[in-house]
Amino acid sequence: MADVTGTTGTLVLAGTPIGDVADAPPRLAAELETADVVAAEDTRRLRRLTQALGIHTTGRVVSYFEGNESARTPELVEALTGGARVLLVTDAGMPSVSDPGYRLVAAAVEKDIKVTAVPGPSAVLTALALSALPVDRFCFEGFLPRKAGERLGRLREVADERRTMVFFEAPHRLDDTLAAMAEVFGGDRRAAVCRELTKTYEEVKRGPLADLAVWAAEGVRGEITVVVEGAADVAEELDAAELVRRVQVREEAGERRKEAIAAVAAAAGLPKREVFDAVVAAKNASRTGPADGKGLS
Numbered sequence: 001m002a003d004v005t006g007t008t009g010t011l012v013l014a015g016t017p018i019g020d021v022a023d024a025p026p027r028l029a030a031e032l033e034t035a036d037v038v039a040a041e042d043t044r045r046l047r048r049l050t051q052a053l054g055i056h057t058t059g060r061v062v063s064y065f066e067g068n069e070s071a072r073t074p075e076l077v078e079a080l081t082g083g084a085r086v087l088l089v090t091d092a093g094m095p096s097v098s099d100p101g102y103r104l105v106a107a108a109v110e111k112d113i114k115v116t117a118v119p120g121p122s123a124v125l126t127a128l129a130l131s132a133l134p135v136d137r138f139c140f141e142g143f144l145p146r147k148a149g150e151r152l153g154r155l156r157e158v159a160d161e162r163r164t165m166v167f168f169e170a171p172h173r174l175d176d177t178l179a180a181m182a183e184v185f186g187g188d189r190r191a192a193v194c195r196e197l198t199k200t201y202e203e204v205k206r207g208p209l210a211d212l213a214v215w216a217a218e219g220v221r222g223e224i225t226v227v228v229e230g231a232a233d234v235a236e237e238l239d240a241a242e243l244v245r246r247v248q249v250r251e252e253a254g255e256r257r258k259e260a261i262a263a264v265a266a267a268a269g270l271p272k273r274e275v276f277d278a279v280v281a282a283k284n285a286s287r288t289g290p291a292d293g294k295g296l297s
Contacts, residue, residue: 009036009084011076011108013101015120018092018223019198021052027118029053035087037079039064039072041100045091064088069100073107080113092223093123098142098168123197123225124166130204131164131192131227138164144177151177155184162230169224171195178213181228185209190229196222238268240278247279 014031017023032038032050036059040046043063050057064072080086088095088104094117095101108115128135141158144151144167158165169177174193181191187210195203201222205215209228238246243264250260261279265272 007083008111008113009080009082009086010114010116011080011104012085012087012116012118013095013105014087014089014118015094015122016049016089016092017198018121018123018126019196019202021049023121023198024049024053025118025120028120029055031087031118032057032089034085035059036084037062037076037086039076039086039088039104041065041090041095046089049089059085059087064100064104066100069103073103076104077107077111077113080108081111093121094119097122097124097140121198123168123194123223126197127166127192127194127225127227128164130194130197132206133164133190133192133227133229135164137162137230138166140166143168143170146173148176148180151180152184155180159184160231162232164230165228167226167228169226171220171222171224174220174224174226175213175216177226178209178216181226182209182213185228185231187213192227193220194225194227195220197225199223238270240281243268243270243275243278244282247275 012031012035014028015025016028032053033055035057038046038057038059038061040061041064043061046057046061062072062076064076076086088101090099090101093099096105105115124140128138139158139161141154144154167177178191178193181189188208190207191209191212192204192206193212193216195201195205199222205212207215246264246267247257247260250263251257255263257279261275262272265275268275
């Protein structure tokens with residue numbers, strides 16, 4: 001119940017099942033039953049969830065979705081500053097991950113209100129695990145822009161990303177998105193389309209982007225998560241003069257030579273020794289050759 005002593009309350013972000021209700025974390029039921037305020041992306045879905053869990057909410061239930069997120073945030077912050085325990089749930093997965101929640105979290109933190117979470121299922125991590133693609137490093141790109149030109153622009157921005165990438169997409173745009181990915185990343189780039197994760201008709205389709213684009217053109221339904229292999233780690237073909245120039249630029253920006261050499265080598269995919277040798281050769285040449293202003297001092 002709300003604290004009447006003047007102590008601020010707590011904002012709880014609770015993960016909800018992405019498909020199978022049996023995946024609901026044990027703490028979710030307890031939080032739903034005891035929260036002073038439950039802010040739900042869809043109150044009807046919340047009702048179905050509580051029925052499936054065999055519980056009842058005792059606190060006030062309010063809607064909190066994209067359309068009213070800005071207007072309702074101050075109301076929820078007021079409840080939190082008054083000592084209430086506010087539980088935020090979205091339709092599936094964790095709040096704030098391509099779902100409402102970020103504004104409320106930021107506003108609560110600004111007021112020094114405690115924010116905690118009930119960990120739950122994640123479409124991002126589930127899709128990564130099932131993709132059969134490298135998962136030691138990955139990044140989440142969320143939903144791509146709906147307009148074709150903007151979508152291509154965003155994809156070009158991450159064309160050289162070496163980490164495995166995760167995207168959300170609407171089923172009716174999946175074929176266009178996969179075709180755009182094949183165009184920008186290359187048709188042979190490996191990917192996995194994860195559909196209806198943990199649900200009755202779960203499907204994971206793996207293969208080159210070009211093949212997946214053809215498959216999706218026939219029509220795909222359900223909740224979609226796309227996992228795409230990162231760009232190949234290919235060493236740049238740079239001559240010695242360019243390596244030296246890049247080291248000089250970093251040194252002029254304030255980096256020590258050792259760190260500059262290491263950074264240039266890593267960016268070019270080369271051994272540090274190769275860059276070091278190029279720098280030493282340029283330094284020696286500047287001492288013995290005509291002064292041209294281009295050697296390392």
